Amino acid sequence: MYAGDYDLFLSQKAKPMNALINRIRHYSTTESEDFEGLAKLPHRLEVYEPHADIVVEGDKIDHVFIVEDGWAIRFRILDDGRRQIVNFMLPGDCFDLMSLNGAKSDHNVAAATKVTLRKIKSKDFLSAISENLRLSTSFWWAAVQEEGILREQIVRVGRRSAKERVGHMILELNRRVAATSGQIDNYLPLPVPQSMLADALGLSDVHISRTLSFLRTFGYIRNSRHGIEILDREGLAEMSDFDSRYLHFEKLAIDVN
Amino acid sequence: MYAGDYDLFLSQKAKPMNALINRIRHYSTTESEDFEGLAKLPHRLEVYEPHADIVVEGDKIDHVFIVEDGWAIRFRILDDGRRQIVNFMLPGDCFDLMSLNGAKSDHNVAAATKVTLRKIKSKDFLSAISENLRLSTSFWWAAVQEEGILREQIVRVGRRSAKERVGHMILELNRRVAATSGQIDNYLPLPVPQSMLADALGLSDVHISRTLSFLRTFGYIRNSRHGIEILDREGLAEMSDFDSRYLHFEKLAIDVN
DNA sequence: CGCGGGTTTGAATGAGTTCAATCACGGTGG
DNA sequence: CCACCGTGATTGAACTCATTCAAACCCGCG
Numbered sequence A, B: 001m002y003a004g005d006y007d008l009f010l011s012q013k014a015k016p017m018n019a020l021i022n023r024i025r026h027y028s029t030t031e032s033e034d035f036e037g038l039a040k041l042p043h044r045l046e047v048y049e050p051h052a053d054i055v056v057e058g059d060k061i062d063h064v065f066i067v068e069d070g071w072a073i074r075f076r077i078l079d080d081g082r083r084q085i086v087n088f089m090l091p092g093d094c095f096d097l098m099s100l101n102g103a104k105s106d107h108n109v110a111a112a113t114k115v116t117l118r119k120i121k122s123k124d125f126l127s128a129i130s131e132n133l134r135l136s137t138s139f140w141w142a143a144v145q146e147e148g149i150l151r152e153q154i155v156r157v158g159r160r161s162a163k164e165r166v167g168h169m170i171l172e173l174n175r176r177v178a179a180t181s182g183q184i185d186n187y188l189p190l191p192v193p194q195s196m197l198a199d200a201l202g203l204s205d206v207h208i209s210r211t212l213s214f215l216r217t218f219g220y221i222r223n224s225r226h227g228i229e230i231l232d233r234e235g236l237a238e239m240s241d242f243d244s245r246y247l248h249f250e251k252l253a254i255d256v257n
Numbered sequence C: 001c002g003c004g005g006g007t008t009t010g011a012a013t014g015a016g017t018t019c020a021a022t023c024a025c026g027g028t029g030g
Numbered sequence D: 001c002c003a004c005c006g007t008g009a010t011t012g013a014a015c016t017c018a019t020t021c022a023a024a025c026c027c028g029c030g
Helices: A018-027 A032-040 A122-129 A133-159 A162-181 A194-201 A205-217 A233-239 B018-027 B032-040 B122-129 B133-159 B162-181 B194-201 B205-217 B233-239
Strands: A043-048 A053-055 A063-069 A072-077 A083-089 A108-111 A115-121 A187-189 A221-223 A227-230 B043-048 B053-055 B063-069 B072-077 B083-089 B108-111 B115-121 B187-189 B221-223 B227-230
Touching: A018 A032, A018 A063, A018 A133, A018 A162, A032 A122, A032 A133, A063 A122, A072 A194, A072 B133, A083 A133, A083 A194, A083 B133, A115 A122, A122 A133, A133 A162, A133 A194, A133 B072, A133 B083, A133 B133, A133 B194, A162 A187, A162 A194, A162 A205, A162 A227, A162 A233, A194 A205, A194 B133, A205 A221, B018 B032, B018 B063, B018 B133, B018 B162, B032 B122, B032 B133, B063 B122, B072 B194, B083 B133, B083 B194, B115 B122, B122 B133, B133 B162, B133 B194, B162 B187, B162 B194, B162 B205, B162 B227, B162 B233, B194 B205, B205 B221
Parallel strands: none
Antiparallel strands: A043 A115, A053 A108, A063 A115, A072 A083, A072 A108, A187 A227, A221 A227, B043 B115, B053 B108, B063 B115, B072 B083, B072 B108, B187 B227, B221 B227
16 A cells, blocks of 8 residues: 555666656756756656555655656545545656655645656755756746646635536646647546546535536537547636636746846 | 835845744744845835735746735636635745746735735845755745645635634634744734635635634634634634644754755 | 714625535446 | 446535624814
């Protein structure tokens, strides 16, 4: 339950961090070479089965994680079992970047699907990025973007209706997948059950099902157990008040001074 | 409406940043002297009247802000006027720490009460903290704590009932005020109208009023227009599932390597 | 000045409505 | 076979609308 697959220990002949590199290159001018120093660091590639814990509340945070493949969730469980998923973590996302040695996690992270993670000691990570300005700026940018996603999540669960929440989340996930794949695709693979969307959006699983029916009958989407096809992106965006600038591809004019 | 009071320009004989220093000293081993370099930087103290805009969506982010006095809010407005307050910013809080030159704000910041802010150019700020490890660790810690507050806000609006939300928020604000004042006080000054609590908690102002009535008749609190007295902290904490470790005073075992 | 009336802003509370939760059961696909 | 999804029926928490009340604020006038 707890541990990942520790068999894959790589240090020299590391595979490139494709997902992360792709994502970052769509936004900034960082080059793949910038990641070489990072890839040469001692680190582990770990594979977690669905539902496996990755970080448990109270764990000491001394590693930085990069999602290579699969989806992970960050969540809290309330005393009576209610669960709130704070956010989904997709390939190319990093987390626990802002660790402080000695700090403990205030939430859980678990594998939503089968997940492959790259795990680097915070100490090694910090010294590696401090040697490369483009690299450190890239991770800084990743942390800024993640904070923006958290804020959007607050607005979504705080002030949007169920229909808006679901529509908005579909479009956000679609954009985030696009950020690593390199292109917007009208098909969004959704490898998690509806109950996970429910726990992310503060709704019941029954109501997620009903809301998807609504989106279907209105012709916004078509969906199966494995994913969602966006049929009317314009209409869906308008219905759910999705800001077209949110998470938009746009190279940052990063001033490195 | 837009501009603050630009009259107060200080650079050499700066007043100490009391609120921030107090807050940080309760958590870490930073000394007041560490802040001297920062206080000597060119910066402005600006005063904003209630409801005045501080940062507007789309503004270029090139300053770091420190709240000296009063409360500010960070929020987004939806097309039809619904407002979600992402978080409150209290004396001692800092924001826009994680700016990237060239980035634009995706949300608004406004004065909730009369607010005094210290405003430092990001560039100056970054070069100042990079010269002092204890200082940079302190701000790093502040950013980590703020992220924790955002996550807690997601859980609150996503999965807690109205009663829990209000109770939980009261206890959080009480702790945050305590972090700068230095001691837990059973009286929480609440200088904002109930409608602001409503917009922070994703509820209607009417329901905030009803919920406070409930908390009153149950003997948890007593409240006036200006603040809330916590009569039964234990009971309130249990009712609202407030984790006693959340935001607790506790010097971080910060490993500065 | 300071006092009183008019206006504004905020809070409490009742009545009726609505959106989403819960309960329940049947279907389906891996 | 079991986790997941769909859909009907019922319940409930929070919303809206509407009104009253209270406090704060303004401002001119004695």
